Amino acid sequence: MNPFLFVSFLAGELLAPVANVRAYLDPGSGSFILQLLLATLLGGLFVVKAYWQKIRTFVSKLFSKRDEPKE
Secondary structure, three states, X not given: OOHHHHHHHHHHHHHOOOOOOOOOOOHHHHHHHHHHHHHHHXXXXXXXXXXXXXXXXXXXXXXXXXXXOOO
C-alpha cells in the first residue's frame, strides 16, 4: 500500500466530523483518575526524597557565589 495514501486516509478518518457520540463514563472512572493523580504525586515526592541530597547540592552550587581570582 502506498504510504501517502495510507496517511491521507488516516488523516481523513481522524478529521471527519462525528455526528452523535454516546460516551459513557463508568462510576469507577472518577476514582481511577483520582488514583492516577495521587500515584503521580506520591511517585514524584518519592523521587524528590530519593534524590534530595543531589538536588540540594546542585542548587547550592548553582546559586553559590564563586570567588574569582584577583589579578
